[in-house]
Amino acid sequence: MLFLLYILLLSLCHRAPAIRLPSNNSKTPFLLRSKASRDSETMATKEDVQDPRIPKIASSIRVIPDFPKPGIMFQDITTLLLDTEAFKDTIDIFVERYKGKGISVVAGVEARGFIFGPPIALAIGAKFVPLRKPKKLPGKVISEEYSLEYGTDKIEMHVGAVEPGERAIIIDDLIATGGTLAAAIRLLERVGVTIAECACVIELPVLKGREKLGETPLFILVTSDAA
């Protein structure tokens, strides 16, 4: 019964029909609208299945108004990192989801993806691959451009870090417009890697980042209407 509920909610939330990761875990955590959001919650349905660890994680995230510029409500995860239980729970939820699923690569987007990615990689026995801003990685790199509000930016990965046929997850602290994650997906797919899922702590659904990810599913712990 719980499994059927999971499938229903997954198809509602992911839009992409394919379920990439079979889950044995009937306690698969689901979305909780962040209490940190200034705007009132709108769409928490009665069917939302909540991992009991999620509320504490959500409440440990600090919202900073007008950073980096006026009008933006910045989701600050550094306060989550100060809460040892919330940080551990965050990692545990991701590890429970990805352990034993044939994931050999955890790719983390600089810099906050570096905080969450390595603990997950270590716990599931995968390698960690940093995806970095230009000119940070020594040695030979491949790069992928993506659009910003004004102009473009690039992310880079070491040549040879991953091999064709590997299965990867991509980690960042937050998905906003989805530009960076979409670039990360393209970068890994160019070298023959399959992305099983993108995983973020926070989503800002109003920015529709999920739509940029194409067929790649997105897993998140907390959503915020603040954007």
Place this chain on the structure above:
Amino acid sequence: MSRNKQEEDPRINGIKTKIRVVPDFPKKGIMFQDITTVLLDPKAFKDTIDLFVERYRDKNISVVAGIEARGFLFGPPIALAIGAKFVPLRKPKKLPGETIFEEYELEYGNDRLEMHVGAVEAGDRALVVDDLIATGGTLCAAINLLERVGAEVVECACVIELPELKGRQRLKGKPLCMLVEYR
């Protein structure tokens, strides 16, 4: 000042062989110590973390401060394993809340390291983590930031030391633990 190198541990050699040296990066003459190849080897990465965790788990460390960005790769796993909070020390303008900063010297000019106000409290026992110690300038700035808010810096921990740059002498008397030397 004690020299804390895990000389006997058989895991050290495995880690050392995974570090890739990239010549002339970021500029000519520099032999860059690339730890990304350690991260590609789950056993070597795990061993690196385990060695630090074994050293610090019973030392009542309440804060692990990691220096952006490669300190973020090693600091959080250590913090999680020993039950300490993780505090990122960042380049200017990255941290969103109220910050304090410490300036330090580069070869040409200065740079700054920032920390969030309130992240660390007086009386916290802190570990500072980075992938590598070269001149020790960044680590010294990190120690200063932590001491200014009343924390006690117990030790600095780095995967790699470049001993010829004498960074160890710039740590305000704090001990350094490293795993691999590169001469």
